[in-house]
Amino acid sequence: MEHSNELHDEDCCSSEGERKSHHSDKMKSNLISRLNRIEGQIRGIKGDLSRKTHTVTTS
Numbered sequence: 001m002e003h004s005n006e007l008h009d010e011d012c013c014s015s016e017g018e019r020k021s022h023h024s025d026k027m028k029s030n031l032i033s034r035l036n037r038i039e040g041q042i043r044g045i046k047g048d049l050s051r052k053t054h055t056v057t058t059s
Helices: 025-050
Strands: none
Touching: none
16 A cells, blocks of 8 residues: 655655765764763663672662
């Protein structure tokens, strides 16, 4: 079934099939920084768990 309301925005995609970004370079840099911070936090928790030093408390 074809979708008659598909978006064909020529500004978002080039004719060679390469996608263009919708985000500014500053936005991408901020997103990458946030992801790196989250990744570091997860690695820290994994390390704590492997050393059995991390405790989970429930109320």
